[in-house]
Amino acid sequence: MTELMVQTRGLTKRYGRGDHVRLAVDSVSMTVRRGEVYGFLGPNGAGKTTTLRMMLGLVRPTAGSVSVLGEPAGRPEVTERVGALVEGPGFYPYLTGRDNLMVMARYRGLSERTVDAALERVDLADRGGDRFKSYSLGMKQRLGVASALMGDPDLIVLDEPTNGLDPAGMADMRALIVALARGGQTVLLSSHLLAEVQEICDRVGVISEGRLLRESTVADLRGSASLAVRAEPLDLALAVAMRIAGDDGVHVLDDRLALELPASAAPDLVRQLVADGIDVHEVTSRERTLEEVFFEMTGSNRNHENDEHEEAVR
Amino acid sequence: MNAIMRSSRAELLRLRRWPAVWVTLGAWVALALMFGYVFGYLAYKTGDNSFANEGESMSSVLQELLPVSVPDVLLQGMPMFGGALMMVLGAMVAGSGYGWGTWKTVFTQGPSRTASVLGSLVATTVYVVGTVLFTLVLYVGVSLAIALSEGQDVVWPSAGSVLESVLAGLLVLEMWALAGFALGTLSRGPALSVGLGLVWALVVENLLRGVGNLLGAIEALTHVLPGTAAGSLVGSLIGVDAGGGTPGVVDAISGTQATWTVLAYVVALPVLSLVLVRRRDVS
Numbered sequence: 001m002t003e004l005m006v007q008t009r010g011l012t013k014r015y016g017r018g019d020h021v022r023l024a025v026d027s028v029s030m031t032v033r034r035g036e037v038y039g040f041l042g043p044n045g046a047g048k049t050t051t052l053r054m055m056l057g058l059v060r061p062t063a064g065s066v067s068v069l070g071e072p073a074g075r076p077e078v079t080e081r082v083g084a085l086v087e088g089p090g091f092y093p094y095l096t097g098r099d100n101l102m103v104m105a106r107y108r109g110l111s112e113r114t115v116d117a118a119l120e121r122v123d124l125a126d127r128g129g130d131r132f133k134s135y136s137l138g139m140k141q142r143l144g145v146a147s148a149l150m151g152d153p154d155l156i157v158l159d160e161p162t163n164g165l166d167p168a169g170m171a172d173m174r175a176l177i178v179a180l181a182r183g184g185q186t187v188l189l190s191s192h193l194l195a196e197v198q199e200i201c202d203r204v205g206v207i208s209e210g211r212l213l214r215e216s217t218v219a220d221l222r223g224s225a226s227l228a229v230r231a232e233p234l235d236l237a238l239a240v241a242m243r244i245a246g247d248d249g250v251h252v253l254d255d256r257l258a259l260e261l262p263a264s265a266a267p268d269l270v271r272q273l274v275a276d277g278i279d280v281h282e283v284t285s286r287e288r289t290l291e292e293v294f295f296e297m298t299g300s301n302r303n304h305e306n307d308e309h310e311e312a313v314r
Numbered sequence: 315m316n317a318i319m320r321s322s323r324a325e326l327l328r329l330r331r332w333p334a335v336w337v338t339l340g341a342w343v344a345l346a347l348m349f350g351y352v353f354g355y356l357a358y359k360t361g362d363n364s365f366a367n368e369g370e371s372m373s374s375v376l377q378e379l380l381p382v383s384v385p386d387v388l389l390q391g392m393p394m395f396g397g398a399l400m401m402v403l404g405a406m407v408a409g410s411g412y413g414w415g416t417w418k419t420v421f422t423q424g425p426s427r428t429a430s431v432l433g434s435l436v437a438t439t440v441y442v443v444g445t446v447l448f449t450l451v452l453y454v455g456v457s458l459a460i461a462l463s464e465g466q467d468v469v470w471p472s473a474g475s476v477l478e479s480v481l482a483g484l485l486v487l488e489m490w491a492l493a494g495f496a497l498g499t500l501s502r503g504p505a506l507s508v509g510l511g512l513v514w515a516l517v518v519e520n521l522l523r524g525v526g527n528l529l530g531a532i533e534a535l536t537h538v539l540p541g542t543a544a545g546s547l548v549g550s551l552i553g554v555d556a557g558g559g560t561p562g563v564v565d566a567i568s569g570t571q572a573t574w575t576v577l578a579y580v581v582a583l584p585v586l587s588l589v590l591v592r593r594r595d596v597s
Contacts, residue, residue, distance in 0.1 A: 059596070
């Protein structure tokens with residue numbers, strides 16, 4: 001059963017009136033499935049947070065709809081099954097970290113034990129008695145995640161959860177998110193850090209300037225692996241390569257050839273090149289990183305490696 | 315109902331641990347004690363005819379300090395600085411959460427916005443009730459101590475007059491707290507709402523009442539304003555001195571009309587807060 005945890009249809013948020021209209025979110029249709037870690041990826045100001053706010057019922061959509069756990073977003077029976085950290089942690093500065101969680105636990109009708117467990121989970125147990133305002137950015141962020149975890153919600157929405165964390169903290173946070181997903185909880189994670197998303201997410205939605213550019217698995221998004229070959233003379237090598245990978249499967253990049261072939265095709269390729277008297281200097285198998293794909297999609301990188309992936313974007 | 319209970323318990327917890335709340339309430343207690351008893355008692359002991367008791371005989375000054383006068387003393391500070399401090403309280407409770415992002419967090423916990431705001435209002439009201447009752451107990455204690463130390467017979471006020479004063483005090487303070495809450499909600503912050511609210515309650519209404527003496531239209535307007543209503547409600551119970559007496563205590567409208575006007579505010583202000591919170595985008 002693939003139950004849809006989140007489904008948005010043509011979700012749109014427009015700010016301002018008259019000449020100063022700004023489309024923060026432009027007809028975004030996305031789905032988050034039960035049990036997955038969904039990465040919501042985009043540069044700062046792309047509309048990630050606004051979309052998440054609409055999913056949580058904090059902001060009313062201008063157009064379109066969003067349903068969470070099968071119901072319209074923002075209903076009490078939905079929000080009590082969703083844990084969220086959106087746009088930075090919002091807590092009472094004069095209260096201790098633990099008291100802040102106590103307040104939220106009371107709103108949720110949860111016990112004191114839940115609070116201690118949540119503090120433990122984000123490694124804040126020994127600092128729970130300190131005031132929130134004395135926390136570092138990373139600790140504040142972790143308290144926000146702790147609050148989102150309380151009561152084992154079905155869906156956990158985390159907006160840039162690694163903001164302000166040091167590398168060790170980031171690694172801990174990633175491990176925590178993976179553990180949550182293994183425990184059966186669905187995690188919707190927004191991030192501008194591609195490495196992070198690549199590492200822990202099952203599916204990703206890429207958003208830029210308010211539009212959802214693509215939604216797919218990480219593997220699909222990155223495309224298949226390719227082989228890069230540096231050989232001389234290049235024209236002869238190209239002929240051999242085309243014989244193996246097909247006419248459309250080879251691209252020339254400066255002094256190299258890029259073949260759309262898996263790494264397992266390398267020995268055969270090298271054998272044929274050598275048999276034809278071609279000098280092979282280098283053969284490497286490479287996978288595109290999400291970062292490369294992302295920059296291509298959002299158009300912030302001017303060196304497109306080839307056209308094929310641009311096609312995919314459209 | 316359950317959600318409102320949960321919200322109220324959460325709000326009570328965070329208000330109890332909020333130093334600013336205790337500073338505000340402490341300011342009320344200090345001011346109430348000073349203007350209710352300390353200055354009067356000093357004047358009585360020193361026999362000094364200061365501005366506060368000019369023309370009064372010493373026995374009437376003492377009379378004001380004895381238990382029998384507790385219902386009057388309880389109310390006299392409420393229209394003016396009692397109300398102002400409760401407005402500060404209400405504005406802090408409602409307004410601070412927007413800057414801190416805590417309303418955002420609260421609205422994603424489960425209880426609906428209506429339940430959350432009602433819970434917050436309930437918690438604020440608990441503090442208003444507590445303030446009035448604490449002040450009553452404090453005044454009874456202080457006036458009893460004065461009566462005993464001055465060798466006066468202890469005459470208790472009638473239960474009816476105490477109840478009347480407590481209810482009127484609750485209405486007046488609750489109205490101002492709710493006004494602060496509505497202002498804090500409207501401006502999404504405590505600073506602007508506290509500032510404007512205080513200028514309104516302490517300055518503008520007094521000025522308008524002054525202008526109202528000259529212009530009929532303005533006078534009609536002042537009769538429906540919260541400060542006039544609260545002042546008249548108190549004035550109808552404790553009487554207004556000929557010379558103007560206690561600031562904020564007036565007799566612009568009848569006690570009945572004042573009560574209904576204050577009640578109308580007590581109903582309308584939370585409705586305004588609720589409508590605002592339910593409609594708005596929270597970021």
